Amino acid sequence: MVQSLDYLKETASQTAGPYVHIGLIPKQAGFDIFENNFTNIMADENTRGERIIIEGRVIDGTGTPLRDALLEIWQANSDGRYNHELDRQKQGQIDERFRGWGRAGTDFDTAVYRFETIKPGVVSGRNGLDMAPHINFWIVARGINIGLNTRMYFADEQEANATDPVLNLIEQTERRKTLIANRDDSGPVPVYRFDIVLQGENETVFFDV
Amino acid sequence: MEFYQRDRTLQPAGYTPIYKTSVARSPRQAMLSLQGSLSETTGPVFGQNELGPLDNDLIRNYAKDGDPIGERIIVHGRVLDENNRPVPHTLVEFWQANAGGRYRHKKDTYLAPIDPNFGGCGRALTDENGYYFFRTIKPGPYPWRNYVNSWRPAHIHFSVFGSGFAQRLITQMYFEGDPLIKECPIVHVIPDEDAINRLIAPIDLNGSIPLDTIAYKFDIVLRGRRSTLFENRLEGN
Numbered sequence A: 001m002v003q004s005l006d007y008l009k010e011t012a013s014q015t016a017g018p019y020v021h022i023g024l025i026p027k028q029a030g031f032d033i034f035e036n037n038f039t040n041i042m043a044d045e046n047t048r049g050e051r052i053i054i055e056g057r058v059i060d061g062t063g064t065p066l067r068d069a070l071l072e073i074w075q076a077n078s079d080g081r082y083n084h085e086l087d088r089q090k091q092g093q094i095d096e097r098f099r100g101w102g103r104a105g106t107d108f109d110t111a112v113y114r115f116e117t118i119k120p121g122v123v124s125g126r127n128g129l130d131m132a133p134h135i136n137f138w139i140v141a142r143g144i145n146i147g148l149n150t151r152m153y154f155a156d157e158q159e160a161n162a163t164d165p166v167l168n169l170i171e172q173t174e175r176r177k178t179l180i181a182n183r184d185d186s187g188p189v190p191v192y193r194f195d196i197v198l199q200g201e202n203e204t205v206f207f208d209v
Numbered sequence B: 001m002e003f004y005q006r007d008r009t010l011q012p013a014g015y016t017p018i019y020k021t022s023v024a025r026s027p028r029q030a031m032l033s034l035q036g037s038l039s040e041t042t043g044p045v046f047g048q049n050e051l052g053p054l055d056n057d058l059i060r061n062y063a064k065d066g067d068p069i070g071e072r073i074i075v076h077g078r079v080l081d082e083n084n085r086p087v088p089h090t091l092v093e094f095w096q097a098n099a100g101g102r103y104r105h106k107k108d109t110y111l112a113p114i115d116p117n118f119g120g121c122g123r124a125l126t127d128e129n130g131y132y133f134f135r136t137i138k139p140g141p142y143p144w145r146n147y148v149n150s151w152r153p154a155h156i157h158f159s160v161f162g163s164g165f166a167q168r169l170i171t172q173m174y175f176e177g178d179p180l181i182k183e184c185p186i187v188h189v190i191p192d193e194d195a196i197n198r199l200i201a202p203i204d205l206n207g208s209i210p211l212d213t214i215a216y217k218f219d220i221v222l223r224g225r226r227s228t229l230f231e232n233r234l235e236g237n
């Protein structure tokens, strides 16, 4: 025998279940309990950067959109800085008016989720390679045993996307497109549409982070 | 500082046919392994000023004309990482059914009644030692549509952040001695018996308030951070 390693084991994940809204977005469950709610509105009038809306659906292997999914996003600010002590990048500034995190449920009727945020900047990645502007997604729902991680990139950042070290890790170049959201400028605020396909044709690339 | 690789042998797979809803909602392609960058090693920070004084008291935080029906319990424990270090000042959220197994949710149609004095959700920040606690009533088991006669063991749902987005975790806490645990397909998507046992909170008489409220102790472990020993700095700075 040898000495035993004394690391603890990560707690096992369990599905968020059909009633995840009660705990995380109680207003969608149908009641009002907290004075302060965590929402899908991530920027206020003083946040720096370009206002954008992100909208989409989460689609299962039969092509049916989930009406009970919960999504969270985590992103850098318009300078490419994360509002976190471990971000020691030299570029830009932390924006006190921008945490960089939001949560949203897909709508019980339309199945659409929506975030109101700002477009992030370029973030320095591993080995000094710049990562194209992107938003980190985490998706949970009934039937999802452990939260799914993916990233959304921006179709109008073609040049940065072409050299992004994470997109370039995806061997099947066709599948990179599943992470790129198209921009719609027809309304007052640009809308990026980002559908997440859980399974089957056009299955979104998910990351084991 | 990136995180230790997640031990997938202790975590449920996506595709687990005993839990039928997972079949159409699980990816079929392999996940792409990604080494940590700032996007994974950082995460949102929350402050005590964002929480209300009753947010961790489910006996009081939705009470209208009295206390909710049910066994009064305290749930407490620590959020730790795999290095056995506390995870301080992190947000822990919890939600549950009432004593009859009914959720306050517009989509829950189970015939057990709504409790007018019970909301069923709360939240807390861990202190500097990773410690959290809340007070509630013990939830009841409830039926669900997997097989026609499937029943969930009594459980409380937990959501935990940690300090980096790659630590984000949702799980469920079960209660010591519940005979429904061994029958439950959702529990048994976890491929490791010890990992299942770590989701079962023991009664903690030392944490109880005599003549008032009984306690259960539930510790949660998030992924540990790897210290960079001899490597070049991997992240931009």
Ligand SMILES: [Fe+2]
Residues within 6 Å of the ligand: A017, A019, B097, B152, B155, B157
């Ligand atoms: Fe539940």
